[in-house]
Amino acid sequence: MSDTLLIFAPRGIYCPEADIYIDPWRPVDRALITHGHADHARPGMGHYLSTAEAAPVIRHRLGEIALDTVPYGETVEINGVRFSFHPAGHVPGSAQIRVERGGEVWVVSGDYKLQTDGINTPFEPVRCNTFITECTFGLPVFNWAPSKVVADEINAWWRANAAAGVFSICGAYSLGKAQRILAALDPSIGPILCHGAVEATNEVLRGQGIGLPETHHVTSDTDVKAMRGAFVLAPPSALGSTWAGRFKPASTAFASGWMALRGVRRRRAADRGFVMSDHADWAGLNTAIRETGAERVFVTHGYTSVFQRYLSEQGYDAGIVETEFGDETEDRE
16 A cells, blocks of 8 residues: 555645645645535635535635535546545535545545434445544544434423523534534424524525524524523533523533533533534444445544554554544634
8 A cells, every 4th residue: 555645744634646635724725625614624725625515614614715616426636646525424515535546545534423414415435445534532432322312302401491481502513513403403392593603504504405493593682581491502612601691591501422521511511411423433433444444544633542552453554643633622613
């Protein structure tokens, strides 16, 4: 296997023969982008290429940029290297990027999950020789319950609060997690209110035909007293703010994979923690890696040392890649 099809350079994952980067974290001339989260789609690139489904959010977040799109599965050839984008199941439009030259195949996972959620194109395994995988939740303690189980928990919490005239304020990231929660809510319980960052993303995704329940954008003119018992969806950074203080009485919650750890739940000081993630859990990571058929695996952003050691013990040629990609612990909205 070649060590030069992709290299790990100071600006990001780089393909020298095509002179192009994948999710670079510093400005470059040409960038392939796996999805629209801020740690993967950064400003300052000369030219961007993404899936057609990811493009509206990327444009919404980055403004006027030179961005071309490609459908899932379609091949783009650059100087003899073939690139294609394949569903990652992480957030709308998210992709794994397949890189092929002379029969050798690498896949860069971006962020991904194997759970289906009704919002995203489901994850598809891509066969390769070398797999560069995230391992945000690369410990056995991370084991996600089925999506419907978590949805039922959230609706039961909201229903009880609404019956008592209490607002249900839930912190969730405005791209992906928020829409996944919205799709799971039972609108018959009451009105659904959204912070501006969430509602702006909702509107972009509705424009792509993604079905979401009716929501109300909370502005300075919103009569929140008339909506007691509503479900309120906001970025994590908004909880505990003056904005959230308008909703009284209220019960608060966070939806995150990190809610599986009691220490994180305590630090968040919320009334409830719902274990819901747009990243793969331990079983999902292992399934995805196995289904690629890869002999060599590089792990990045997460429990890299532990997961790399585990993969080595399973017989993989495993290494660690230091990147500037983030994870769900950061309130980057």
